Amino acid sequence: MPALATSVPQHIHEELTMAERGGLLTFLLLGLFLGLAGSSPPPEPVECAHGTSDCTVTNVYGSFPDRTVCRAANATFPRTEEELVAAVAAAAAAKRKVKVATRHSHSFTKLACPGGRDGTIISTKRLNKTVSLDAAKGLMTVESGMVLKDLIQAAAEAGLALPHSPYWYGVTIGGLLATGAHGSSLWGKGSAVHEYIVGMRIVTPALASQGFAVVRELSVGDPDLDAVKVSLGVLGVVSQVTLALQPMFKRSVTFETRDDMDLPAQAAVWGRLHEFGDMAWLPWQGKVIYRKDNRVPVSTKGHGLNDYLGYRSNPTLALITDRATEERLEEDNSDIARCLAARVPSALFELQGYGFTNDGSFFTGWPVIGFQNRIQASGTCISSPEDGLLSTCTWDPRIRSPFFYSSSFSIALSKAPSFIAEMQKLRDLKPCAFCGLDATLGVLLRYVKASSAYLGKSEDSIDFDFTYYRSYTQGEPRANSDVVDELEQLALCKYDAVPHWGKNRNFAFDGVIAKYPKAAEFLKVKARYDPDGIFSSEWSDQVLGAKGSSNMAEKSCGIEGICICSDDSHCAPEKGYFCHPGKVFTDARVCSTRRTFGDDLLKEQ
Numbered sequence: 001m002p003a004l005a006t007s008v009p010q011h012i013h014e015e016l017t018m019a020e021r022g023g024l025l026t027f028l029l030l031g032l033f034l035g036l037a038g039s040s041p042p043p044e045p046v047e048c049a050h051g052t053s054d055c056t057v058t059n060v061y062g063s064f065p066d067r068t069v070c071r072a073a074n075a076t077f078p079r080t081e082e083e084l085v086a087a088v089a090a091a092a093a094a095k096r097k098v099k100v101a102t103r104h105s106h107s108f109t110k111l112a113c114p115g116g117r118d119g120t121i122i123s124t125k126r127l128n129k130t131v132s133l134d135a136a137k138g139l140m141t142v143e144s145g146m147v148l149k150d151l152i153q154a155a156a157e158a159g160l161a162l163p164h165s166p167y168w169y170g171v172t173i174g175g176l177l178a179t180g181a182h183g184s185s186l187w188g189k190g191s192a193v194h195e196y197i198v199g200m201r202i203v204t205p206a207l208a209s210q211g212f213a214v215v216r217e218l219s220v221g222d223p224d225l226d227a228v229k230v231s232l233g234v235l236g237v238v239s240q241v242t243l244a245l246q247p248m249f250k251r252s253v254t255f256e257t258r259d260d261m262d263l264p265a266q267a268a269v270w271g272r273l274h275e276f277g278d279m280a281w282l283p284w285q286g287k288v289i290y291r292k293d294n295r296v297p298v299s300t301k302g303h304g305l306n307d308y309l310g311y312r313s314n315p316t317l318a319l320i321t322d323r324a325t326e327e328r329l330e331e332d333n334s335d336i337a338r339c340l341a342a343r344v345p346s347a348l349f350e351l352q353g354y355g356f357t358n359d360g361s362f363f364t365g366w367p368v369i370g371f372q373n374r375i376q377a378s379g380t381c382i383s384s385p386e387d388g389l390l391s392t393c394t395w396d397p398r399i400r401s402p403f404f405y406s407s408s409f410s411i412a413l414s415k416a417p418s419f420i421a422e423m424q425k426l427r428d429l430k431p432c433a434f435c436g437l438d439a440t441l442g443v444l445l446r447y448v449k450a451s452s453a454y455l456g457k458s459e460d461s462i463d464f465d466f467t468y469y470r471s472y473t474q475g476e477p478r479a480n481s482d483v484v485d486e487l488e489q490l491a492l493c494k495y496d497a498v499p500h501w502g503k504n505r506n507f508a509f510d511g512v513i514a515k516y517p518k519a520a521e522f523l524k525v526k527a528r529y530d531p532d533g534i535f536s537s538e539w540s541d542q543v544l545g546a547k548g549s550s551n552m553a554e555k556s557c558g559i560e561g562i563c564i565c566s567d568d569s570h571c572a573p574e575k576g577y578f579c580h581p582g583k584v585f586t587d588a589r590v591c592s593t594r595r596t597f598g599d600d601l602l603k604e605q
């Protein structure tokens with residue numbers, strides 16, 4: 001902290017008011033330096049007004065990208081596969097819409113919402129047991145509602161490791177598979193969890209003569225497995241999953257910060273050099289935090305632990321203060337103050353080894369060496385006992401906590417270097433517009449391999465992942481939103497990026513299905529498994545290109561990320577935000593206050 005303060009010129013320093021500094025300080029002191037023990041678990045995503053009827057379902061942030069509330073007539077919580085079959089049969093017999101909700105529902109996108117308003121929610125929160133485990137063969141079968149944390153632990157107790165996973169272990173195996181979730185690797189089968197599936201049981205609707213629902217058992221070699229592995233939840237309810245695991249291994253992790261001049265070239269090779277390599281790019285500071293992360297023999301000394309700072313619980317008071325500071329910085333519209341504040345999180349995270357420790361308690365320096373199950377993922381904020389909301393995960397919707405969008409899209413490895421170079425060009429035009437990304441620890445670049453899954457990646461890719469400020473007020477412009485919007489359109493429109501199914505704002509999914517060469521195969525399986533479309537919703541129909549568009553042209557839709565603006569009314573003209581072309585990617589259409597020659601071009605068209 002002192003090092004930081006002295007490196008900042010006095011006049012800039014004064015831009016931060018006492019309140020802002022106070023806010024940051026509270027956050028630092030309470031949130032980061034006192035590793036807290038207690039925390040409230042996340043809220044229940046499914047809430048019913050009367051018993052199990054008259055329900056709403058939401059995600060863990062309490063808000064879908066379009067800010068609508070999702071209603072369902074009732075919810076069921078099966079404990080066994082028989083109960084699950086009965087639940088699907090009841091919905092199928094009545095032709096009622098149905099969707100699966102999970103223990104915490106971590107997807108941003110509105111995937112868990114049943115169609116219409118009188119659908120049924122089937123929660124997998126009680127389907128969380130290990131069904132079988134064969135340590136000799138390395139096979140583990142679990143129920144689909146099992147939380148990744150529990151899965152990793154159960155496997156480790158038998159000496160087994162899931163080689164790749166998302167970095168956050170609060171998700172369920174059924175949910176993470178449905179959205180194609182991944183870690184980072186180009187080695188072996190790659191980083192997507194669905195590559196390690198060797199069997200699945202899925203409950204689908206069926207004819208009356210079959211009792212309205214059947215269990216389909218799929219194993220390696222069955223082409224349907226390529227549909228069911230990454231299903232967006234539209235094929236039926238996955239009951240069980242069988243994973244091929246590896247003998248437990250150790251990893252050695254080192255983070256190394258360098259400048260970002262050669263990032264395009266490095267990104268092309270880094271994933272080949274390091275099995276679990278990734279890169280966190282801080283575009284405003286012009287820095288990249290390279291993750292060197294490789295397997296080492298189990299005999300290597302070290303009992304390291306990854307308890308990532310961003311996934312720990314924080315005192316409610318600190319989170320509220322932090323959000324208030326963010327809101328002030330937004331309102332004040334001072335890039336200088338925002339950029340000053342933006343240095344703090346990355347500096348602090350670096351100082352504390354990002355939450356890694358060499359022995360489970362102390363961070364003494366890199367490398368951190370430890371068992372896979374202790375390094376691959378974290379998320380301690382989900383798992384502590386109720387403490388009456390004294391502390392929570394950063395994004396807990398029950399308090400006025402930091403509220404953000406999460407964008408994540410993959411670009412073919414062959415094209416990623418030019419995308420990065422164009423993004424650098426945009427950054428160089430207006431570096432301070434990128435402070436917001438630095439403040440949320442930058443853009444995480446991770447490797448994902450080509451998959452046989454119909455809705456998996458069709459090519460080896462780099463996934464770009466970042467979060468940024470979201471207003472609690474609908475239609476309220478964000479500072480420098482034009483730059484982030486241009487960046488996303490550049491990726492999606494020019495570089496054929498595919499959005500992560502569980503993240504992003506709605507506009508990113510417009511026409512997405514055309515980017516999947518095997519989409520037709522997926523839709524054939526969908527027609528066979530769910531001919532009446534009870535697992536379809538308005539949102540999944542839009543995403544799958546069946547009906548409607550995820551680009552909703554309406555007032556302030558460009559501000560909300562539910563459309564690409566094509567008219568000033570899609571922005572906030574009353575607040576000075578108009579629909580303009582991008583600065584580097586001139587085909588982009590973004591809401592901005594800018595007045596350039598581009599305006600006239602657009603108006604003439």
Ligand SMILES: Cc1cc2nc3c(=O)[nH]c(=O)nc-3n(C[C@H](O)[C@H](O)[C@H](O)COP(=O)(O)OP(=O)(O)OC[C@H]3O[C@@H](n4cnc5c(N)ncnc54)[C@H](O)[C@@H]3O)c2cc1C
Pocket residue numbers: 099100101102103104105106107108111112124144145165166167168170171172173174175176177178179180181182183232233234236237238239502503
């Ligand atoms: C803090 C955080 C960090 C993250 N980190 C990563 C990361 O490192 N890598 C990554 O790829 N993603 C990451 N994600 C995204 C996350 O992996 C996905 O959003 C994931 O799908 C969430 O899983 P869930 O269990 O909460 O599923 P939900 O969001 O509840 O469900 C997702 C979809 O799957 C369906 N579904 C769930 N279970 C079943 C089932 N049994 N049968 C049929 N359909 C089902 C649901 O209906 C829904 O359509 C992160 C998210 C958060 C919040």
Ligand SMILES: *[C@@H]1O[C@H](CO)[C@@H](O)[C@H](O)[C@H]1NC(C)=O
Pocket residue numbers: 052053073074118
């Ligand atoms: C669910 O709601 C529907 C419509 O309101 C009703 O017909 C059905 O009986 C309910 N089912 C259960 C299990 O409560």
Ligand SMILES: *[C@@H]1O[C@H](CO)[C@@H](O)[C@H](O)[C@H]1NC(C)=O
Pocket residue numbers: 125128129130147150
């Ligand atoms: C299943 O969920 C229950 C209830 O939250 C929990 O107590 C239990 O530990 C979980 N079981 C497993 C195997 O993870």
